Amino acid sequence: MTTTLAQHAEAEAARSSAPVTAIAVRDLRMSFAKRGGGSALRPRVTRVAAVDGISFAVKKGEIYGILGPNGSGKSTLIRAISTLLIPDSGEVKIFGLDLQKDEAQVRRLLNRVSVDAAFYKKLSPRENLLYSAGLYGIPRAEAEAKSLEILRRLGLREKAFYEPLEEMSRGMQQKVAIARAFLASPVIVLLDEPTTGLDPKSRRDVQEFVLELRDAHDATIILTTHDMPEAERLCDRIAFIHGGRFVAEGSADELRARVGGNATLEDAFIQLTGDDLHSDDQEDT
Numbered sequence: 001m002t003t004t005l006a007q008h009a010e011a012e013a014a015r016s017s018a019p020v021t022a023i024a025v026r027d028l029r030m031s032f033a034k035r036g037g038g039s040a041l042r043p044r045v046t047r048v049a050a051v052d053g054i055s056f057a058v059k060k061g062e063i064y065g066i067l068g069p070n071g072s073g074k075s076t077l078i079r080a081i082s083t084l085l086i087p088d089s090g091e092v093k094i095f096g097l098d099l100q101k102d103e104a105q106v107r108r109l110l111n112r113v114s115v116d117a118a119f120y121k122k123l124s125p126r127e128n129l130l131y132s133a134g135l136y137g138i139p140r141a142e143a144e145a146k147s148l149e150i151l152r153r154l155g156l157r158e159k160a161f162y163e164p165l166e167e168m169s170r171g172m173q174q175k176v177a178i179a180r181a182f183l184a185s186p187v188i189v190l191l192d193e194p195t196t197g198l199d200p201k202s203r204r205d206v207q208e209f210v211l212e213l214r215d216a217h218d219a220t221i222i223l224t225t226h227d228m229p230e231a232e233r234l235c236d237r238i239a240f241i242h243g244g245r246f247v248a249e250g251s252a253d254e255l256r257a258r259v260g261g262n263a264t265l266e267d268a269f270i271q272l273t274g275d276d277l278h279s280d281d282q283e284d285t
């Protein structure tokens with residue numbers, strides 16, 4: 001059960017005062033078939049590794065950043081952790097529960113937000129949140145109060161609660177998507193590029209909102225981004241991902257120190273991966 005598990009984790013932390021591991025990923029691999037070359041009659045199909053042997057652990061209450069350019073494997077990794085993709089091999093444990101063996105239990109602990117969050121765009125934020133609350137089994141009155149509280153915190157004018165979502169800015173819609181993920185007070189939230197494509201003001205708002213929600217819910221968060229300042233601002237620890245592999249991991253300070261001098265995080269990324277974060281920037285997927 002969700003509460004029992006969370007309570008168990010807390011009790012464990014109090015006893016040992018050692019941080020509890022919320023997410024443990026071991027040697028995860030995921031590849032996709034790609035067509036290319038060969039002849040028309042015998043097209044060559046090769047397997048391309050999108051996630052190529054990734055291992056890491058995230059502590060309870062941590063915001064863990066995965067920083068890398070487009071195509072580096074961030075979304076594939078997030079999908080595998082959120083049980084949307086079955087990996088070729090490797091292991092994911094959520095508070096000691098196995099992702100595949102205990103899928104039903106794990107699903108209750110996790111929530112994912114991606115840039116392509118699906119909404120009923122003709123409905124208002126309030127209606128969307130109440131609908132999701134219903135799916136989560138949150139009682140109507142509680143859902144109503146919780147949704148209104150969240151919408152106020154999002155900085156929404158009262159009038160906008162009732163207006164169709166499609167009339168709102170992308171930044172606002174993204175906030176509603178993140179709010180929805182936190183509605184059921186999940187223990188773990190996976191945020192896949194929550195600020196990509198947003199204007200600077202909305203990006204800032206969403207970042208503040210994420211920090212606030214983490215503190216309010218004591219959630220554990222994995223966040224992917226290709227924005228250096230965002231990773232520095234939000235993440236307790238950061239992993240550089242490149243070509244489906246983790247190239248380095250540590251706090252922003254630790255990563256900078258690894259290349260020495262007055263290196264910025266961007267310098268560290270370029271030196272440690274041998275690549276530029278923006279070299280292949282395209283439309284995000």
Ligand SMILES: Nc1ncnc2c1ncn2[C@@H]1O[C@H](COP(=O)(O)OP(=O)(O)O)[C@@H](O)[C@H]1O
Nearest residue numbers: 032033050068069070071072073074075076077
């Ligand atoms: N469903 C899929 N089918 C085939 N290839 C895919 C699929 N999803 C991702 N890939 C490939 O896997 C690699 C990693 O993609 P992705 O995880 O989306 O990276 P990111 O989120 O960092 O941009 C890319 O080469 C991409 O083309």
Ligand SMILES: [Mg+2]
Nearest residue numbers: 074075193285
């Ligand atoms: Mg992606």
